[in-house]
Amino acid sequence: NAGVTQTPKFQVLKTGQSMTLQCAQDMNHEYMSWYRQDPGMGLRLIHYSVGAGITDQGEVPNGYNVSRSTTEDFPLRLLSAAPSQTSVYFCASQRAGGLGELFFGEGSRLTVL
Amino acid sequence: SQKIEQNSEALNIQEGKTATLTCNYTNYSPAYLQWYRQDPGRGPVFLLLIRENEKEKRKERLKVTFDTTLKQSLFHITASQPADSATYLCALEGSSYKLIFGSGTRLLVRP
Numbered sequence: 280n281a282g283v284t285q286t287p288k289f290q291v292l293k294t295g296q297s298m299t300l301q302c303a304q305d306m307n308h309e310y311m312s313w314y315r316q317d318p319g320m321g322l323r324l325i326h327y328s329v330g331a332g333i334t335d336q337g338e339v340p341n342g343y344n345v346s347r348s349t350t351e352d353f354p355l356r357l358l359s360a361a362p363s364q365t366s367v368y369f370c371a372s373q374r375a376g377g378l379g380e381l382f383f384g385e386g387s388r389l390t391v392l
Numbered sequence: 393s394q395k396i397e398q399n400s401e402a403l404n405i406q407e408g409k410t411a412t413l414t415c416n417y418t419n420y421s422p423a424y425l426q427w428y429r430q431d432p433g434r435g436p437v438f439l440l441l442i443r444e445n446e447k448e449k450r451k452e453r454l455k456v457t458f459d460t461t462l463k464q465s466l467f468h469i470t471a472s473q474p475a476d477s478a479t480y481l482c483a484l485e486g487s488s489y490k491l492i493f494g495s496g497t498r499l500l501v502r503p
Contacts, residue, residue: 324490
């Protein structure tokens with residue numbers, strides 16, 4: 280049972296480049312979310328989805344785009360990377376209903392030069 | 393504004409002692425609160441959930457309390473071991489489907 284799988288684990292981008300962080304879960308969870316983690320600031324919610332075809336913004340959505348075409352996948356797109364987006368990104372999933380534990384991926388470390 | 397506060401300074405204790413970590417919040421009325429453990433370079437791992445109508449929850453050597461009047465949760469690890477060294481995050485329900493995290497407290501358990 281793989282749980283939540285994120286790719287890539289590491290990525291270096293130049294300012295202005297675009298890329299997609301992939302996230303997949305095999306637990307049939309309805310709820311998925313993306314967080315970024317920066318030193319001293321904890322995990323901040325970027326975007327979340329309560330089911331296929333439904334997405335919404337979190338605390339820090341600017342510069343990021345998401346879609347949810349299937350229950351399993353929830354990719355995060357950086358449209359035009361900026362140095363301020365240098366961070367560690369975590370994808371998480373949760374059973375339906377919004378109550379209960381989050382299952383996290385191992386993280387994707389992104390550096391924007 | 394809404395705020396979750398965890399002690400940013402590392403907690404350094406001797407093996408065998410009880411570690412107590414604090415999570416304070418303002419301007420929230422969460423229905424539940426969660427605690428996670430995070431090891432360096434890894435994703436957070438869920439430990440415990442406590443609901444607003446529960447005063448205390450236990451799991452093996454872990455104990456969590458939730459005081460909605462004080463707006464505070466305490467996380468205790470009894471008989472601590474070096475393997476308990478990690479960062480511990482508290483998280484609470486900000487609004488529907490949004491789990492908001494504190495910045496975490498690093499625990500160091502000396503052998």
